[in-house]
Amino acid sequence: MLSICDAYVTFNPGTPIAVPALRGVDLDLAPGEFVTVIGTNGAGKSTLLSAVAGDVRLDRGGIYVDGHDVTRWPTERRASLIGRVFQEPRAGTCSSLTVEENLALAASRGGRRRLRLALGRGAERARLKEHLARLGMGLEDRLGAHVGTLSGGQRQALSLLMATLLPMKILILDEHTAALDPGAAATILALSSEITGEQRLTTLMVTHSMRNSLDHGERTIMMNAGRVLLDIRGDERKGYDVPDLLALFKKTTGKAVEDDQLVLA
Amino acid sequence: MSMLALSGAIEAGLLFSLVALGVYISFRVLNFPDLTVDGSFPLGAAATAVAIVSGINPLLATLIGTGAGACAGFVSAYLNVRFRILNLLAGILTMVALYSINLRVMGRPNISLYGEETIFTPFDGLLGLGIWTNAVVLLAIAVAMKFAVDWFLATEIGLALRASGENPVMARAQSVDNDRMTLIGLTISNGLVGLAGSLFAQSQGVADVSMGIGTIVTGLAALIIGETLLGSLKVGWATLGCLAGALLYRFFIALALSAGFLGIQAQDLNLVTAVVVAVAVVLSRARRKHPLHLRTRLQRLFARPQGQKGA
């Protein structure tokens, strides 16, 4: 469903501050596979996800989604195949638009936008309300509220719904609960699992929590210095716990994990 | 203030409400500080004037002026999205180029429309409103344009345009082509400004190559006054604010002129407008950052603290 082949990305190439962020990443996701991504700060996780989404162009290598070679597609074109939730709740929604307008924007993703009123009525609105009700955040009664007035958790739930509203191929979640309080984070994480499970979405989720990386999805990769360091799945993964991951990291890199954030939880 | 001055002020206010609507789309919705306006306004006037004196139907001439303004907006947007020229500079380049172009279009610095048939002529006898005829026709046009903008910004494309201006990263993730939105937005914005210029020439009876100077600042003044009065969160209120702001602004300018307030004369208009916009921007920012900021400051200034009494 998603193939990343020999992906290289260098920021500020040819300058003294050049940063090789991806150094030959190969990754294949089967349809419906939910992969969690962990790694220390600066390992290249966000760069990898941005490269899939299209915000970062590869210097070398290719990206294939559902048989399409999307390597040269701009982000807005890939958006018909790829849904994305950002880390910052404010990044994935539009503050000055209402809940309903944000959803309407997502409902026309990938299609040809026309000169016709964006907000539906009757049946269409009822359907949106149903979707919103499933989030369990009371948003179904706040269709006309400006998104700027919502809490971070509500905005992130809305982002998740917007990303998954239409049938698509790949869902990208980049630390999408990192900016939330623990309660909201747990809710959003549970919702993500529920929605991806239900729609059998092929998912790449970056998390800073080793615990979450093992508890969610069916495959975990660990990145380090722009490469995929570990790729754990199947029965092997079932036996894993956080200390095992830490030990494995140390064994492969010769270094202990120093990133506090990563060890947490 | 005489009735003539009042009707003149209302006409000017309604004309500039069209500019304000255009500026609202570029500056606010699209977040693109577009300075093309000072060129597209006289371009609309010039194109219409030339069309009218060469015998073209006034309605068609008005459309030509509007279309010319729209083209100017497209050029600025194209310079920005295609060649990545800074948005401010893109607008300035087009504006400067338009000065020469407008002279070329007219063939001379100004064209009088005195005695020519304009879009207002058919209404002269029809409505029996005397000096108010132009104002009434302009009111109808301004209100129609307000609702047209409201409608447009509620369509699928309009929603994409709003998202693109506010949060381009999110818009892209929702398959919005931001470059395309800039092209569409500036084209519409300057189309409105071209329409304003076209109607200005027809109501004033003259198109002049230097009539564009300060258009953008007046449009901004109207926009900011409207936002202060009616808020800017909802599109419908913001566009209503464009009308109200432009009318109020021109009304008070006319009042100041007729009362000889501070010795203000017509040639001081651009200075007054610039000062008003600068002050309004500072005030609105202060209010946004620290609600009550000014009021508490003033209170502190005037209410003498207890302990210092007699000190």
Ligand SMILES: Nc1ncnc2c1ncn2[C@@H]1O[C@H](COP(=O)(O)OP(=O)(O)O)[C@@H](O)[C@H]1O
């Ligand atoms: N836009 C950018 N410009 C320059 N360097 C960047 C940019 N984005 C990321 N980097 C660098 O690339 C490396 C990988 O970053 P990132 O993918 O964000 O890591 P992670 O998400 O795993 O913490 C880091 O060294 C980071 O500083």
Ligand SMILES: [Mg+2]
């Ligand atoms: Mg990151």
